[in-house]
Amino acid sequence: MSSASPAKSYGPGNEITECSSVICIVLESWKPGEQKHSKEPSSMQCMHLAVVACGDRLEETLIMLKSAVLFSNRRLCFHIFAEDSLKPEFEKKLREWPSSYTKKFEYNIYPITFSVGNAQEWKKLFKPCAAQRLFLPVILKDVDSLLYVDTDVLFLRPIDDIWHILKEFNSTQLAAMAPEHEIPKIGWYSRFARHPYYGTTGVNSGVMLMNLTRIRNTQFKNSMIPSGLTWEEMLYPLYQKYKNYITWGDQDLLNIIFYFNPECLYVFPCQWNYRPDHCMYGSNCKGAEEEGVSILHGNRGVYHDDKQPTFKALYEVIRDFPFEDNLFQSLYYPLQSKFLDTVHTLCGRIPQVFLKQIEKTMKKVYENRVIVYLGANHRY
Numbered sequence: 001m002s003s004a005s006p007a008k009s010y011g012p013g014n015e016i017t018e019c020s021s022v023i024c025i026v027l028e029s030w031k032p033g034e035q036k037h038s039k040e041p042s043s044m045q046c047m048h049l050a051v052v053a054c055g056d057r058l059e060e061t062l063i064m065l066k067s068a069v070l071f072s073n074r075r076l077c078f079h080i081f082a083e084d085s086l087k088p089e090f091e092k093k094l095r096e097w098p099s100s101y102t103k104k105f106e107y108n109i110y111p112i113t114f115s116v117g118n119a120q121e122w123k124k125l126f127k128p129c130a131a132q133r134l135f136l137p138v139i140l141k142d143v144d145s146l147l148y149v150d151t152d153v154l155f156l157r158p159i160d161d162i163w164h165i166l167k168e169f170n171s172t173q174l175a176a177m178a179p180e181h182e183i184p185k186i187g188w189y190s191r192f193a194r195h196p197y198y199g200t201t202g203v204n205s206g207v208m209l210m211n212l213t214r215i216r217n218t219q220f221k222n223s224m225i226p227s228g229l230t231w232e233e234m235l236y237p238l239y240q241k242y243k244n245y246i247t248w249g250d251q252d253l254l255n256i257i258f259y260f261n262p263e264c265l266y267v268f269p270c271q272w273n274y275r276p277d278h279c280m281y282g283s284n285c286k287g288a289e290e291e292g293v294s295i296l297h298g299n300r301g302v303y304h305d306d307k308q309p310t311f312k313a314l315y316e317v318i319r320d321f322p323f324e325d326n327l328f329q330s331l332y333y334p335l336q337s338k339f340l341d342t343v344h345t346l347c348g349r350i351p352q353v354f355l356k357q358i359e360k361t362m363k364k365v366y367e368n369r370v371i372v373y374l375g376a377n378h379r380y
Contacts (some may be wrong), residue, residue, distance in 0.1 A: 070323075311347070335347070
């Protein structure tokens with residue numbers, strides 16, 4: 001079994017307090033090359049976020065990471081799995097971010113590796129490198145819990161909020177995903193799947209919260225042998241058995257795993273993985289209608305064509321937002337303006353679904369800034 005070694009690691013050291021024009025946060029000083037030794041309390045430990053980037057996904061990945069940094073409160077640890085050719089660009093772009101934000105996170109860049117089976121076969125499964133997510137429990141041995149997201153995801157509220165779902169897991173649950181569809185009769189799995197899948201509509205793996213420790217320590221029921229198999233033991237035999245029947249690659253394999261182990265999965269509602277399917281045929285995500293979209297998932301390439309301009313508008317506004325600018329003036333108001341041009345689409349007719357949560361998030365950012373600022377003045 002082989003495991004990846006990070007190509008580069010950047011992390012904070014001694015705490016200081018610093019205010020940017022957007023928010024006052026606890027920041028930490030760091031010098032390149034210093035070894036990080038964390039003695040911080042558990043409440044300040046990293047929220048681990050993993051992403052896999054191959055091909056032309058550099059910009060998408062950076063915009064996703066930007067959305068995470070803009071709104072999250074606790075420190076973030078990014079685990080970026082990328083083709084060798086992308087590593088220098090990731091390093092260059094991340095170093096260009098202002099220090100008031102780079103001090104909110106640390107990151108590691110890993111090569112694409114597969115510990116079992118044929119690496120080329122895994123790499124070509126569904127989309128380039130997408131199967132890498134299946135190997136995260138094996139590679140990140142020192143990480144207890146992790147949020148994996150696809151490159152085409154945008155956070156519209158703090159990662160802290162989905163991270164809290166880990167505390168809602170019962171004693172058998174070790175991963176969380178959202179349903180692939182809300183309506184079984186028009187869902188893909190319920191109509192076309194030729195393999196077992198979770199529940200009535202299957203689950204979508206574009207946003208996946210994982211307790212890696214539990215995954216590593218669990219014996220999984222399966223359709224290959226009477227006894228249980230570990231996660232790593234199970235992956236390649238499972239692929240070999242179903243490879244002629246799966247369409248969506250690693251997502252199908254995850255559906256098969258949790259079909260046989262339903263007690264291991266926590267299903268979170270659709271606003272945590274909101275996709276074009278939730279509005280392009282009419283609004284069908286009740287959670288987003290009530291609370292707003294928490295995590296936007298622009299699958300089907302909708303950030304880069306004109307088929308779903310509402311999704312594209314959100315992507316472009318976050319992409320173009322200057323880090324140090326006022327969130328309302330340079331992000332929220334331009335977003336409202338862009339949405340006026342999308343009302344001819346079904347998704348564009350429900351702007352409140354897209355705006356409700358991000359407006360709430362930005363108000364909290366502003367309130368935190370004022371509270372910390374007033375507290376600092378009071379001390380002096």
